[in-house]
Amino acid sequence: MGIKPTCREIHRLTSEGMDRQLSAVERLRMRLHLLLCVGCRRFGDQTALLRRAVRERSTRESEP
Numbered sequence: 176m177g178i179k180p181t182c183r184e185i186h187r188l189t190s191e192g193m194d195r196q197l198s199a200v201e202r203l204r205m206r207l208h209l210l211l212c213v214g215c216r217r218f219g220d221q222t223a224l225l226r227r228a229v230r231e232r233s234t235r236e237s238e239p
């Protein structure tokens with residue numbers, strides 16, 4: 176890992192952050208990158224939306 180995270184790394188952290196708690200360093204790297212990178216911001220938004228949609232659907236399906 177260099178000082179500047181790549182978009183690929185941010186994409187990975189974005190997905191992993193939905194499943195586990197990221198470390199303070201990881202979150203900081205992500206936040207700094209997101210300030211500069213529109214692409215990764217959009218990726219984060221889409222991933223969050225997708226996750227929410229999947230979760231809502233599975234919650235609804237498990238209800239009687």
Ligand SMILES: [Zn+2]
Pocket residue numbers: 181182183185208212213214215
């Ligand atoms: Zn990026």
